[in-house]
Amino acid sequence: MRPTPAFRSSVAVGLVLAGMAAWSSAALWHSATAAPLTGDIAHRVNPNTASSAELELLPGIGPRLAQRIVEHREAAAEHPAFRTADDLKLVRGIGPQRVERLRPLLCFGTAGH
Numbered sequence: 190m191r192p193t194p195a196f197r198s199s200v201a202v203g204l205v206l207a208g209m210a211a212w213s214s215a216a217l218w219h220s221a222t223a224a225p226l227t228g229d230i231a232h233r234v235n236p237n238t239a240s241s242a243e244l245e246l247l248p249g250i251g252p253r254l255a256q257r258i259v260e261h262r263e264a265a266a267e268h269p270a271f272r273t274a275d276d277l278k279l280v281r282g283i284g285p286q287r288v289e290r291l292r293p294l295l296c297f298g299t300a301g302h
């Protein structure tokens with residue numbers, strides 16, 4: 190028994206819909222796992238050398254928190270004050286979640302920022 194034209198059309202429509210669903214799922218997954226956009230930040234920021242204005246470009250860092258970072262850096266007994274992103278937890282108002290959000294946007298070195 191041969192399939193009717195209506196059956197073939199239904200199968201074709203089903204295959205097209207399944208393909209579209211797979212494509213949109215892949216696109217949604219990619220956008221969810223892509224790196225976050227960083228707005229005005231064109232490069233990584235070194236909290237050991239950045240000005241308050243540069244620090245404020247980081248997500249979740251406002252004027253008050255930027256000033257606390259600068260003050261902590263200037264008062265630190267050891268230099269550089271921040272050797273890793275985790276060292277920022279020493280600044281009042283910066284916790285583990287904020288550090289994780291900032292981690293990919295920071296650098297800690299003297300060469301090339």
